[in-house]
Amino acid sequence: MRAGPLFGALATSLRRNLGMTCAVVVTVAICLALLGAGLLLRAQARTVDRFLLDQIEVVVDLQDGLPEADREALRDELAADPLVTKVSYESKQQVYERFRRDFRGSPDVVAGVSADDLPASFRLALADPRDAEEIVYTYTGRDGVEAVRDQRALLGPLYRFLDGFTLGAFALAAIQAVASFVLIYTMIRISAHARRRETAIMRLVGATNAAIRAPFVLESALAGLVGGLLAVGTLVLAKVYLVDGRFAHQTMFPLFGWGAVWAAAVAVLAVGVTAAAGMASVALRRHLRV
Amino acid sequence: MIRLASVTKRYGVGGRPALHGVTAQIDAGEFVFLVGPSGSGKSTLLRLLIREERASEGLVEVAGRDVARIADRRVPLLRRTVGCVFQDFRLLPDRTVAGNVAFALDVVGRPRHVVRSVVPEVLELVGLTGKEKRFPDELSGGEQQRVAIARAFVGRPLILLADEPTGNLDPATSAEIMDLLDDINQAGTTVLMATHNAGLVDAMRRRVLELDAGILVRDEHRGGYDAPATVAVSATVAVSATVPASAAPATVAAAPGLPGVPGVSGISGVPAQRAPSAGGFVGRPAEPVGLVGPAEPEGPVGLPGEGAA
Structure with a gap:
């Protein structure tokens, strides 16, 4: 038609x-x-x-007062781990600044926290983010390690x-x-x-x-x-x-x-x-x- | 043009078939009346020709093609070669006269310039020039039927089927419509008209096919509405072999003493050039059918051998 x-x-x-x-x-x-x-x-x-894939996936919080030599030993060990591609250290001050950046939308939260309250940490980039669980399992409870956090898991x-x-x-x-x-x-x-x-x-x-x-x-x-x-x-x-x-x-x-x-x-x-x-x-x- | 061979049609299972062993052939250019009481299978026969229904048995051929073997998607092409006209006109009330006729071309995808040139031609042929913009409810019954005929004919079909086209019309108007169908036939279109209008059939003296209870009981050239005695008798004999006797004799009883044919030729408003077609029967308008006698008795068709299937 x-x-x-x-x-x-x-x-x-x-x-x-x-x-x-x-x-x-x-x-x-x-x-x-x-x-x-x-x-x-x-x-x-x-x-x-x-x-999140662009961010460091796993954070290893360090105990306060960890000697620098132990810290370097831990860094070497982490760097040698085949699952880890990159290790970067953040001091308490750097962690605090990241925290302030992440929570810029909530000034109340930021106001109640100082640099001292936050642990220095290693941030790990993984070859495969899905291996995060294994990293957490391996390093949790090691000397000088406060906690190992998988940021993706936090986002569950x-x-x-x-x-x-x-x-x-x-x-x-x-x-x-x-x-x-x-x-x-x-x-x-x-x-x-x-x-x-x-x-x-x-x-x-x-x-x-x-x-x-x-x-x-x-x-x-x-x-x-x-x-x-x-x-x-x-x-x-x-x-x-x-x-x-x-x-x-x-x-x-x-x-x-x-x-x-x-x-x-x-x-x-x-x-x-x-x-x-x-x-x-x-x-x-x-x-x-x- | 149309060939039926031992055609039987049953609706549902069991029961009497609507058509039983019908065999007939209609050649190109013929004008044929299809008569018979209500329920005798006239409409069923017409429906088989456009494959509204399929025959249960037997062969139906239209324009040289076996209708049963046409692929579904080609059925529309069959229907384009067959125009249909009905007792109730079946016009679209929300379209004008020209719109109704154009509709038939539009829906088969004819180009606009063709529609524009062909529609006025056909309306002139059916005598509706000047009424193109009217709506169906502004027209008389006869005019509405002319629109319906124009719509059926506008695609230049090879065959025109008319199912009781004068059933809703007064005698004078019926005769006009009859003349129009005759003109269309003269122009070469095969016309098959189912009717109860005895006067028209008797006046026209064309070939008559008579159905009774689904059986073809008469095929008579230049026949009248009712069977001449001789033919009717032989038909009765043949029919009695295949169907209950109750159906056949009724047609015989009415044969003698036909009422006179209404004065078809004297109708006002029928243009003079239609005279030749009317002239054929002017001379013997009220001739009793019995005198026509056994002219070309094609014989009863419902022979036991064919029909028993």
Whole structure:
């Protein structure tokens, strides 16, 4: 079918079926916004990961008053360990400065701590961050070692938080996807019923199945597209007001950038249009005899 | 153009078949009436020709192609070679006259310039020039049927199927529609028209196929609505071999003493150039069918040997 008559049929169908189409748009928008939120949370987890991989992974806190000779012996031993690629010493003062930098967002915490309260330490870069556990096991309890900390392990709760919310967002998106399918199914049924005279005549005069189905699939895909655009709008607003506007002042971790938002937007639009069109095709098999 | 060989159609399992062992051939350019009481299988036969239904047994050939063996995706091409007209017109109420006709071309993807040039031509052919912008509910029944015929014919089908096209129309309007279908036939399109309108059939004197309880009981050239006695008798004999006797005799009883054919030729508004097609029967408008006699008795078709399948 030519574009003119095709869009004519689409416009007629939309006009007759506006309420139902709006319901589909809203449901699809919520579904896709949740999907987009899940994608952004995953992007955030990856951003944190990348940030931490650049940092020294394992910190060996030294006991106060450790003689310099013992300290050097420990450094040599650490440097000789095949799992460790780099060892760097930080004095109490340097540790304090790092602490102040990391907690610049929380002046109260910084105010209650002085350089003396913090241990001098070795920071270790590992050939493979996943070996951190073995390093912790080997050096904990050694003479002069106060504690061995795996910074990634400290971030477990953060990762669990991000993973949990990602999973939750995807699960809700899946539930909304089911709801969207039910609505699209109903929309197609109503639409096919409203247009049954037209489709009967189309069959009769020899229109192809594709031509008969196209307006319905287009209607659904359009609802998917509009829902997707609304979802993208929500993601952009969340990035501007929630992430950049609030979280950026509250966390020491870097936050995902606009690149992640646009990647999620493209995914959300693509999924929205194709899934809505696909769901319509499935519903058409049931409700439109061609 | 159309060939049916021992065609049987059953809906569901068990029960009487809607069509039983029907064999007939219609050549290109013929005008054929399909008559028979309600439920005799006329509509089923038409539906088989556009593969709305598939025959349970037997061969259905349209325009040289075995309809059963056309791939699903090619069925639309079959339907483009067959135009359909119905008793209830089936126009789209939210489209104008021209819009309804153009719709048939639009949905099969004809280019816009073709639609623009062909639609006015066809509307002129059916005598609706000047009413292109009207909506169906602003038209009389006869005009609506003209729109429907224009829509069926605009794609220049080889065959035009008309299922009770005059069923909702008064006699005078029916005769006009009949004339229009005749014109279309004269222009070379094969026309198969299912009808209950005895007056039209008797006036036209064209080939008549009569179905009764799914069996073809008459195939008569230049026939009337009711079977002439001789043919009817032989049909009864043949039919009694295959179906319960209750179905057949009813057709015979009505044969003599036909009501006069309405004055088709005298209808106002039928253009003069249609006279030749009407002239053929002006001379014998009220001729009793019994006198036509055994003209070309094609014989009953529902022979026991063929139909028993």
